[in-house]
Amino acid sequence: MVRVKVMKAVSTKNDEVAAGIRAELADQGIKALNIISSPGSGKTTLLERTIAHFAPDIRSAVIVGDPFTANDAERLESAGGEAFQLNTEGSCHLTAPMIRAALDEMDISGVRLLFIENIGNLICPTAWDLGESARVTLLSVTEGTDKVDKYRRAFLIAHCVVITKVDLAPSCDFDLEKASADIRTLNSRANVLPLSAKTGDGLDAWYDWVRERLL
Numbered sequence: 001m002v003r004v005k006v007m008k009a010v011s012t013k014n015d016e017v018a019a020g021i022r023a024e025l026a027d028q029g030i031k032a033l034n035i036i037s038s039p040g041s042g043k044t045t046l047l048e049r050t051i052a053h054f055a056p057d058i059r060s061a062v063i064v065g066d067p068f069t070a071n072d073a074e075r076l077e078s079a080g081g082e083a084f085q086l087n088t089e090g091s092c093h094l095t096a097p098m099i100r101a102a103l104d105e106m107d108i109s110g111v112r113l114l115f116i117e118n119i120g121n122l123i124c125p126t127a128w129d130l131g132e133s134a135r136v137t138l139l140s141v142t143e144g145t146d147k148v149d150k151y152r153r154a155f156l157i158a159h160c161v162v163i164t165k166v167d168l169a170p171s172c173d174f175d176l177e178k179a180s181a182d183i184r185t186l187n188s189r190a191n192v193l194p195l196s197a198k199t200g201d202g203l204d205a206w207y208d209w210v211r212e213r214l215l
């Protein structure tokens with residue numbers, strides 16, 4: 001049963017709350033991944049595959065930000081993860097107090113991976129620490145090669161950049177080599193993982209990256 005909480009963005013004390021979340025999750029051995037991307041670039045689809053992949057031995061939970069609906073949380077619960085929906089009533093990003101409010105109502109005992117699906121937006125979510133262990137930025141090939149430079153902060157702050165929907169790259173004239181090189185120029189420490197959640201190409205490298213976060 002998906003639970004929904006309606007939240008408004010409050011900027012005060014964000015970093016303080018985020019630090020508390022980070023310490024608490026570290027104590028519990030939980031790794032939290034903050035997933036940032038444009039609307040429709042494939043966050044929920046990738047999380048559905050990922051939660052199902054890890055389900056046999058690693059328990060996942062997911063906090064899903066959405067301006068209004070609970071659709072994604074329903075999809076993710078069907079994939080086998082406990083999902084908690086945060087509705088921001090149109091606000092464009094999640095904040096640490098919102099994550100705090102969700103965690104206070106969730107049962108995360110035994111959870112090792114906590115995914116946070118941020119609101120679809122490549123600008124606002126980049127400015128808000130949620131207490132995550134790592135940030136993952138998704139760019140779908142349908143958005144175009146030029147978006148790396150245009151939304152550079154989303155790539156600068158990422159620990160991992162996932163280029164999604166590579167099955168569609170030829171029909172979108174997406175230049176994978178150029179996009180990867182541009183990301184590496186901006187942020188040489190980020191892993192760059194091209195994949196298709198539809199065909200499964202590249203998913204193993206993504207699963208390996210997620211598994212390495214747990215070590």
Ligand SMILES: Nc1nc2c(ncn2[C@@H]2O[C@H](COP(=O)(O)OP(=O)(O)O)[C@@H](O)[C@H]2O)c(=O)[nH]1
Pocket residue numbers: 037038039040041042043044045046120164165166167168195196197198199
């Ligand atoms: N062709 C293709 N479509 C995809 C892929 N991943 C997601 N999609 C589609 O892209 C649309 C948006 O995906 P969704 O996961 O809801 O994106 P979100 O808004 O970022 O959570 C849906 O119609 C998905 O089926 C992929 O790897 N290849």
Ligand SMILES: [Mg+2]
Pocket residue numbers: 043044045072117
């Ligand atoms: Mg989604």
